[in-house]
Amino acid sequence: MQGSVRASSVIALLAALWVGAAAADTPRRVVSINLCTDQLAMLLAAPGQLVSISHLARDPRSSAMVVEAAAYPINRASAEEVFLLAPDLVLAGSFTAPATLALLDRLGVPVVQLPPAATLEDVGAHLRLIGTALGREAVAEELAAQFETELAALRVSPDHRPRAALYGANGYSSGVQSLPGQVLQAAGFDNVATELDMDGGGMIALEQLILADPDLVIGGSRYPGHSRAEDVPRHPALRELRAGGAGLSDADWVCGTPHVLQAVARLVAAREGLTP
Amino acid sequence: MIAPRALALSLSAMVAALFVASLLIGPAALPVGESLAALVAGGDGPLALIMREIRLPRAVLAVLIGAALGLSGAAMQGYLRNPLAEPGLIGVSASAALGAVIALQTGVASAHVLALPVAALLGAVVAVGLILGLAGPRGSSLTLILAGVAISALAGAFTSLVLNLSPNPFAASEIVFWMMGSLADRSVLHVAIAAPFILGGGAVLLALGRGLDALTLGEDAAAAMGVSLSQLRLMLVLGVAAVVGASTAVAGAVGFVGLVVPHLLRRAVGARPSRLLWASALGGAAMVLAADIAVRLVLPERDLKLGVVMAIVGAPLFLHLIYRTRGEFP
Numbered sequence: 001m002q003g004s005v006r007a008s009s010v011i012a013l014l015a016a017l018w019v020g021a022a023a024a025d026t027p028r029r030v031v032s033i034n035l036c037t038d039q040l041a042m043l044l045a046a047p048g049q050l051v052s053i054s055h056l057a058r059d060p061r062s063s064a065m066v067v068e069a070a071a072y073p074i075n076r077a078s079a080e081e082v083f084l085l086a087p088d089l090v091l092a093g094s095f096t097a098p099a100t101l102a103l104l105d106r107l108g109v110p111v112v113q114l115p116p117a118a119t120l121e122d123v124g125a126h127l128r129l130i131g132t133a134l135g136r137e138a139v140a141e142e143l144a145a146q147f148e149t150e151l152a153a154l155r156v157s158p159d160h161r162p163r164a165a166l167y168g169a170n171g172y173s174s175g176v177q178s179l180p181g182q183v184l185q186a187a188g189f190d191n192v193a194t195e196l197d198m199d200g201g202g203m204i205a206l207e208q209l210i211l212a213d214p215d216l217v218i219g220g221s222r223y224p225g226h227s228r229a230e231d232v233p234r235h236p237a238l239r240e241l242r243a244g245g246a247g248l249s250d251a252d253w254v255c256g257t258p259h260v261l262q263a264v265a266r267l268v269a270a271r272e273g274l275t276p
Numbered sequence: 277m278i279a280p281r282a283l284a285l286s287l288s289a290m291v292a293a294l295f296v297a298s299l300l301i302g303p304a305a306l307p308v309g310e311s312l313a314a315l316v317a318g319g320d321g322p323l324a325l326i327m328r329e330i331r332l333p334r335a336v337l338a339v340l341i342g343a344a345l346g347l348s349g350a351a352m353q354g355y356l357r358n359p360l361a362e363p364g365l366i367g368v369s370a371s372a373a374l375g376a377v378i379a380l381q382t383g384v385a386s387a388h389v390l391a392l393p394v395a396a397l398l399g400a401v402v403a404v405g406l407i408l409g410l411a412g413p414r415g416s417s418l419t420l421i422l423a424g425v426a427i428s429a430l431a432g433a434f435t436s437l438v439l440n441l442s443p444n445p446f447a448a449s450e451i452v453f454w455m456m457g458s459l460a461d462r463s464v465l466h467v468a469i470a471a472p473f474i475l476g477g478g479a480v481l482l483a484l485g486r487g488l489d490a491l492t493l494g495e496d497a498a499a500a501m502g503v504s505l506s507q508l509r510l511m512l513v514l515g516v517a518a519v520v521g522a523s524t525a526v527a528g529a530v531g532f533v534g535l536v537v538p539h540l541l542r543r544a545v546g547a548r549p550s551r552l553l554w555a556s557a558l559g560g561a562a563m564v565l566a567a568d569i570a571v572r573l574v575l576p577e578r579d580l581k582l583g584v585v586m587a588i589v590g591a592p593l594f595l596h597l598i599y600r601t602r603g604e605f606p
Contacts, residue, residue, distance in 0.1 A: 207331075210304075210330070211323075223443060225443045227447045229446035236463045236464060236465060237330055
């Protein structure tokens with residue numbers, strides 16, 4: 001009798017340990033300190049699982065999920081405040097300040113780092129990666145599959161591919177080896193940066209851009225205050241080339257999330273609006 | 277001394293040649309004949325767009341700003357009778373930059389087209405006023421330069437502060453533009469903003485020639501000749517503030533032009549302030565055109581700042597002038 005009680009309590013203890021181990025695999029207090037992991041985590045996390053996101057997620061100029069972000073407490077990505085939130089998982093970018101990451105590591109906080117998305121294929125991969133880290137594989141798989149279906153529907157091969165330039169602050173042009181470049185390509189444009197041997201992107205002087213004579217110049221939105229850097233893509237000499245621009249902002253494609261589909265859709269519309 | 281007509285002709289020819297050269301230099305290698313034809317004839321092509329909207333405003337601004345800085349240097353040196361008086365060195369340009377930066381970052385500049393040059397002008401007025409108040413017509417070089425150092429340091433610090441506090445992520449990296457100056461990627465809008473103030477202020481300064489000539493004989497003699505010193509001072513403050521303010525508002529603080537150019541031309545005009553005024557305007561235009569050509573030839577890919585080139589030319593001369601006038605110092 002006594003032996004059987006002992007046996008059952010051992011089984012109960014083992015069961016509790018097993019459940020505990022499973023719970024340890026699924027983080028319960030997740031803190032994100034990177035704009036892109038913020039958005040992926042908001043899409044994927046279970047209710048209550050995500051305790052804090054970075055302040056950038058609430059900035060409409062850089063975040064595509066400002067409304068959702070209002071529901072979460074924000075952090076400014078300092079190791080101290082992250083540690084005080086007692087997270088069992090921190091989501092960071094691969095360019096998060098090394099000092100912050102080193103400190104979190106020494107404090108024994110587990111960190112998952114996500115590289116920036118460079119292609120549209122990365123979007124699905126990153127959803128699955130963060131999904132696995134959060135123990136939400138099923139949701140991640142569903143969102144990734146949905147994204148891939150919608151992207152395939154938007155991706156077209158038009159007979160005529162107009163030539164466009166992505167032209168941002170200081171005359172920086174994103175090449176095809178970048179997420180904006182991939183979005184442009186998916187929307188049926190050829191990238192002028194490729195003609196200038198800048199697949200990775202680079203600075204294009206105003207004169208060179210005008211000489212390349214693109215069909216469309218796509219510039220980013222302005223930040224408040226003023227900078228000469230942002231005057232460059234708004235130079236009066238470009239006004240006609242910018243006329244058909246899609247009015248995209250950094251928020252539309254700075255991160256590889258399913259929201260880039262909206263950028264693809266708007267560029268497709270801009271392409272169809274160009275008179276051949 | 278060179279005959280005034282010969283000097284005017286040779287300086288004008290130099291400005292004209294450098295102006296054309298400036299139009300022909302840029303990151304896009306354009307055929308010379310066709311690009312000049314496109315400049316004159318216009319049209320819809322990219323060539324006309326580059327020539328008329330990018331290179332022409334740049335060259336015109338170089339002429340206007342060079343003339344403004346050369347002229348204001350000559351005028352201040354004539355009034356203070358001190359070869360070290362130069363808008364960049366004594367903090368006028370730095371204060372104008374502060375005014376411009378405040379107007380731009382607060383958004384006043386985008387609310388009204390005149391706000392930017394007027395704010396820069398106000399910044400310059402404060403600095404010129406302070407300098408004249410501190411150094412005065414009889415102040416020593418030491419007072420002048422020390423007052424200038426203090427004003428430059430303060431204005432530069434506040435410019436950095438305003439740009440660091442800006443919500444714009446690119447603003448802080450542009451501190452170097454406001455301190456060193458550049459004509460890269462300026463447009464016809466900038467010409468339209470600066471030209472009226474530079475032309476108006478320039479006319480005021482050129483009209484001071486007779487008064488400054490009289491002043492070389494001493495203040496009493498000048499007053500006896502019917503020159504109103506208070507009016508001369510007011511015109512000088514407004515004229516310098518207008519031309520330096522407008523120049524700085526669109527191109528940042530370009531130093532040393534007003535120091536180097538009058539120094540080079542002083543003997544050619546027989547040290548007569550009235551002649552030095554127009555000669556320095558022409559010489560300043562030539563010098564800034566040349567410096568702006570140099571920044572594009574030396575480092576075409578990077579936006580090398582005009583002030584860097586001017587400092588390389590001007591700072592040794594400045595040291596030389598200090599060496600020569602050191603007898604004045606206590």
